[in-house]
Amino acid sequence: MRLSREQSREETRRKLLASASELFAERGVNGASIEQIAERAGYSRGAFYGNFDGKHELVVELLTRRTEREREEIIELCGQATSSAHLTDLLRAWHRDRAEHREGWLALRLELLLYALRNPEIRPLLAERELLAREAITDGVRRELARREARPPADPNLLSMIIHALEDGLLVQGLLTPDDVGDHTTLDAVTLLLDSWAALDTLGRT
Amino acid sequence: MRLSREQSREETRRKLLASASELFAERGVNGASIEQIAERAGYSRGAFYGNFDGKHELVVELLTRRTEREREEIIELCGQATSSAHLTDLLRAWHRDRAEHREGWLALRLELLLYALRNPEIRPLLAERELLAREAITDGVRRELARREARPPADPNLLSMIIHALEDGLLVQGLLTPDDVGDHTTLDAVTLLLDSWAALDTLGRT
DNA sequence: GTATTCAGATACAGGATTGTATCTGAATAA
DNA sequence: TTATTCAGATACAATCCTGTATCTGAATAC
Numbered sequence: 416m417r418l419s420r421e422q423s424r425e426e427t428r429r430k431l432l433a434s435a436s437e438l439f440a441e442r443g444v445n446g447a448s449i450e451q452i453a454e455r456a457g458y459s460r461g462a463f464y465g466n467f468d469g470k471h472e473l474v475v476e477l478l479t480r481r482t483e484r485e486r487e488e489i490i491e492l493c494g495q496a497t498s499s500a501h502l503t504d505l506l507r508a509w510h511r512d513r514a515e516h517r518e519g520w521l522a523l524r525l526e527l528l529l530y531a532l533r534n535p536e537i538r539p540l541l542a543e544r545e546l547l548a549r550e551a552i553t554d555g556v557r558r559e560l561a562r563r564e565a566r567p568p569a570d571p572n573l574l575s576m577i578i579h580a581l582e583d584g585l586l587v588q589g590l591l592t593p594d595d596v597g598d599h600t601t602l603d604a605v606t607l608l609l610d611s612w613a614a615l616d617t618l619g620r621t
Numbered sequence: 622m623r624l625s626r627e628q629s630r631e632e633t634r635r636k637l638l639a640s641a642s643e644l645f646a647e648r649g650v651n652g653a654s655i656e657q658i659a660e661r662a663g664y665s666r667g668a669f670y671g672n673f674d675g676k677h678e679l680v681v682e683l684l685t686r687r688t689e690r691e692r693e694e695i696i697e698l699c700g701q702a703t704s705s706a707h708l709t710d711l712l713r714a715w716h717r718d719r720a721e722h723r724e725g726w727l728a729l730r731l732e733l734l735l736y737a738l739r740n741p742e743i744r745p746l747l748a749e750r751e752l753l754a755r756e757a758i759t760d761g762v763r764r765e766l767a768r769r770e771a772r773p774p775a776d777p778n779l780l781s782m783i784i785h786a787l788e789d790g791l792l793v794q795g796l797l798t799p800d801d802v803g804d805h806t807t808l809d810a811v812t813l814l815l816d817s818w819a820a821l822d823t824l825g826r827t
Numbered sequence: 828g829t830a831t832t833c834a835g836a837t838a839c840a841g842g843a844t845t846g847t848a849t850c851t852g853a854a855t856a857a
Numbered sequence: 858t859t860a861t862t863c864a865g866a867t868a869c870a871a872t873c874c875t876g877t878a879t880c881t882g883a884a885t886a887c
Contacts, residue, residue: 420854420863427864443735445651448844462865464846522738528793529649529731532724542797569813576801577787577810580794584786587734591748595782604783607775611817618820626833626884633834654874668835670876830887837880843873850867857860 428466430456432477440523444474444530474530478540481527485544488512489551502555502609503602506582510601521586549575556609565613574612578605634672636662638683646728650680650736680736684746687733691750694718695757707768708761708815709808712788716807727792755781762815771819780818784811 434456438447449470453463467473492505513520531538552575560567567574581604589596640662644653655676659669673679698711719726737744758781766773773780787810795802 423854423864441739443649443651445649449846450844459866460845461847461867465864469846518738522735525731525735525738528796529728529735532728532731532796533647538797545794545797568817569809572801573806573809573813576791576794576806577814580790581783581786582790583793584788584790585782587789588751588782588786590734590738591744591751595778600779600782603775603779607779607821608783608814608817611774611814611821614821614824615813615817618824629884630834655876656874665836666875667837667877671833671835675876828887830885832883832885834883835881837878839878840876842875845872846870848867848869851865853862853864855860855862857858 424466427456427458427462428476431458431463431466432473432480435473435477436523437519439526440519444470444526471534474527475537475540478527478537482540482544482547486547489547493551493554502552502559503605505551505555506605507602510598514598517586518590521590545579549579552578559609560613560616563609563613565616568612568615568619574608578608581605581608630672633662633664633668634682637664637669637672638679638686641679641683642729643725645683645732646725650676650732677740680733681743681746684733684743688746688750688753692753695753699757699760708758708765709811711757711761712811713808716804720804723792724796727796751785755785758784765815766819766822769815769819771822774818774821774825780814784814787811787814 431452435447435452438452438455441447442451449463450460452473453460467476492508527541531541549572553571556574556578557567557571582601585596585601585604589600637658641653641658644658644661647653648657655669656666658679659666673682698714733747737747755778759777762780762784763773763777788807791802791807791810795806
C-alpha cells in the first residue's frame with residue numbers, strides 16, 4: 416500500500432531523527448554532517464532540508480520526542496510497579512533496558528548536554544526529563560524508607576537528587592575505570608544510601 | 622631578552638594548548654578548527670603543524686598536562702590540609718577555585734569524556750585523574766568518619782566513589798535545573814552522607 | 828662573521844559541508 | 858482524466874578545513 420503524503424512525511428522525519436541519534440552518538444552533533452544523516456536514513460540532503468530548517472531544528476525536535484518517550488517509559492515503569500516493587504528493582508529494570516547500548520546512550524546524553532550548555536534556550540527541554548526522573552525516584556525513596564519504617568532524614572528532593580545524580584556520575588566512572596564500577600555498583604550504592612538514611616532517621620529519633 | 626629556541630617552542634605549545642582548551646569548551650573538539658586554535662593563540666596554522674601532528678596529538682598532550690596539573694593541585698590541597706581540615710572544607714575549596722568558569726570547565730570535561738568515549742586508547746589518561754581524586758576523597762572520608770567515631774559502613778572505595786560521582790552528577794543537574802541545585806547542595810549532600818554513614822555504623826554495632 | 832638549522836608564516840591544492848535553486852514523479856483535487 | 862501540489866532528488870556555487878610544500882628571518886654552531 417502506498418503511503419499518504421502526510422504519512423510519508425512523518426515517516427521521513429522519523430527516519431531522519433533516528434539516523435541523527437545514531438550519528439550524534441557516534442560522531443557528535445558537530446561531527447555528523449547533514450549529508451551523513453540523510454544518507455544513513457536512506458534519503459538525500461534535499462529531503463533533509465525539506466523536513467528541517469537545519470541541524471538546530473532537528474536537535475530541538477529530537478529532544479522534544481526523546482523527553483516525550485522517556486516520560487512514557489517512566490510512567491509505564493512506575494505504573495506497573497505496585498507499591499510492593501523495590502526502588503532497586505525499578506533502577507535495575509531501567510538500567511537493563513539500556514545495557515546493550517550503554518556507551519552509545521551515554522554518548523548521546525553527553526552530546527545533548529553539551530548542546531544544551533551552548534544553547535541555553537533549549538535547556539528546559541532537557542530539564543523536564545530530569546525532573547520527571549527525579550520525581551519518580553522521590554516516590555521510590557519514600558516507599559523504601561517507609562518499608563524500613565523510617566522517615567526521610569532530609570528533604571526528599573535532596574535524597575532523590577543524590578540518587579539521580581549518582582546514576583550519571585557512576586555511568587561516567589564506569590566508562591573511565593570499568594574495573595572499579597561493575598553492574599552491581601549502582602545498586603550497591605543505592606542500597607547503602609537507603610540503609611544509611613534509614614539508620615540516620617532511626618538514630619535521630621532516639 | 623630574546624627567548625632560546627627551546628623556550629620559544631615550549632611557549633608556543635603552551636599557548637596553543639591554552640587556546641585549544643578555550644575553544645574546545647566553547648565549540649567542542651570537533652567544532653574548533655586548527656586555524657581557530659592557532660589564530661587565538663596568535664600563530665598561523667603552520668606553527669600548529671610544526672608543533673603537533675594534528676588535533677589528536679594535541680588532545681593527548683592536553684590530557685597529559687591537565688592530569689599532571691590536577692595531580693599537583695590535589696596534592697597541594699591535601700598537603701595543606703592538616704588532619705584537622707574537614708572533607709567539606711576541601712570540597713568547598715576545590716569548587717571555589719572552579720566557580721568562575723564552572724560552565725566552561727564542565728564543557729571541557731564533557732568534551733574530553735566524549736573524546737575518550739570515541740578513542741578508548743586514551744581513556745587511561747582521563748582515568749588516572751579520577752583515581753587521584755577518588756583516593757584523596759577516600760582519605761577525607763576516613764578522617765571524617767573517624768572524627769565521628771565511626772568506622773566505614775562499607776568499602777571505603779565505594780564511599781569515595783559515591784561522593785566523587787555525586788560531584789559530577791550534581792554539576793550536570795545544576796546546569797539543567799539551577800533552581801534545584803545551589804552552591805550549597807553538594808556540601809549539603811556530602812554532609813548528609815557522612816552523617817548517615819556514621820549513623821549506619823553506629824546502629825550496626827549495637 | 829659566516830654557514831646552518833629551525834620556528835613559524837605564507838601559498839596552494841584537494842576535499843568536505845552548507846544552503847539554495849531547480850527538476851521529477853507520485854499523490855491529491857477538479 | 859487532467860491539473861496541481863508537494864516530497865524528495867539532483868545540480869551548483871560558496872565557504873571552510875585540512876595537510877603539505879615552500880619561504881623567511883632569527884638563533885645556534887663553527
